[in-house]
Amino acid sequence: MAYEMTAYCGLECAECPAYLATQADDMEALAKVAAEWSKQFGMEIPANTILCDGCKSDTGRICVYCGMCAVHSCAEGRALATCAHCDEFGCETLVACPGYMSQGRENLEKIRASL
Numbered sequence: 001m002a003y004e005m006t007a008y009c010g011l012e013c014a015e016c017p018a019y020l021a022t023q024a025d026d027m028e029a030l031a032k033v034a035a036e037w038s039k040q041f042g043m044e045i046p047a048n049t050i051l052c053d054g055c056k057s058d059t060g061r062i063c064v065y066c067g068m069c070a071v072h073s074c075a076e077g078r079a080l081a082t083c084a085h086c087d088e089f090g091c092e093t094l095v096a097c098p099g100y101m102s103q104g105r106e107n108l109e110k111i112r113a114s115l
Contacts, residue, residue: 003082003111007055007066008075009097010082010104010111018050018063071097084111 005014013019017036021029027047034047045065052063055072066072070093071083080086083094089112094100100108 004056005054006082006107006111007072007099007104008080008083009069009071009094009099010084010106010108011055011099011102012107013052013054013056016052018052019054022051022053022061069097069099071100082108082111084108084115 005012007013017033018030021027021033030050031047034045034050037050038045049064051061052066053059053061055062055066056076074093075083075086078086083089083100089108097104
């Protein structure tokens with residue numbers, strides 16, 4: 001099974017509004033996402049920092065915040081498809097990840113059960 005559009009933390013990149021706006025080349029939609037996230041996270045998030053081709057993209061266009069993610073760095077360094085594939089699944093790094101705690105956990109548990 002392929003997990004190209006499943007982020008390491010379990011989020012589905014293909015469902016992310018930043019990813020969708022980037023793929024549609026819709027800067028107006030991306031600006032709206034940036035404004036929503038700025039309000040949600042209590043910090044200024046410029047639209048150009050959330051241009052994204054997916055967490056595992058090799059184009060260089062990845063949401064800057066995802067690129068700084070400890071889960072992303074760890075899983076990429078271990079060459080894992082997702083954190084569900086890790087022997088240390090459920091580690092402190094993963095549990096502290098906002099993506100895992102919002103929607104990723106359920107996805108990763110399903111993936112892990114299928115391995």
